[in-house]
Amino acid sequence: MKPKTAKESLTIQTQIVLPNDINTLGNLFGGRLLQWMDIVASISAHRHCKRVVVTASVNNVAFNNAINHSSIVTLEAKVSRAFSTSMEIFIDVWVEDPVTGIKVKCNEAIYTFVAVDQNGSPLPVPQLIPETEEEKFRFDGALRRRQLSLILAGKMKPEDATELKALFSFEK
Secondary structure: OOOEEHHHHOEEEEEEOOHHHEOOOOEEOHHHHHHHHHHHHHHHHHHHHOOEEEEEEEEEEEEOOOOEOOOEEEEEEEEEEEOOOEEEEEEEEEEEOOOOOOEEEEEEEEEEEEEEOOOOOEOOOOOEEOOOHHHHHHHHHHHHHHHHHHHHOOOOOHHHOHHHHHHHOOOO
16 A cells, blocks of 8 residues: 555635534534534545544544634644554644634644444555654654553553653663
8 A cells, every 4th residue: 555645635624603603602612623623634534545434532632722703713634644544633723813814723633533444344544654844743743642542541551652661761
């Protein structure tokens, strides 16, 4: 299977925050943002592997800033690393000033998707070739995040987490 670049999976979605999207404070519901992120990440994962994909986990969501009613919201998703059957997708959320057009990053998330066949069994996915400095940084961190998730889920023993041990090893 031919490796792919992160830019091949780039998916951009733009939304406007409408009255049915807001809470009583006039801000975007967190659940609505999670829905938008799941959709954009799903498309990104599909673009990477050209398979049916399912959400395996929401590894991290940072609601750093509230998003107000009538805001223009742009979500950008790219595969940050591919493993044997799973892919980590990094999502950046931007809010655009309607007057100046300046975009400010306000939230981010990391999702994991798995490629599956018609029976729901995992399928192999292409490896990822990071190109930019940001892609390389996210690619390098993905294995540590994966090992931590596996430990927390009870699917990996802490002593087997080579990348995490390297973070805390003081041997030279």
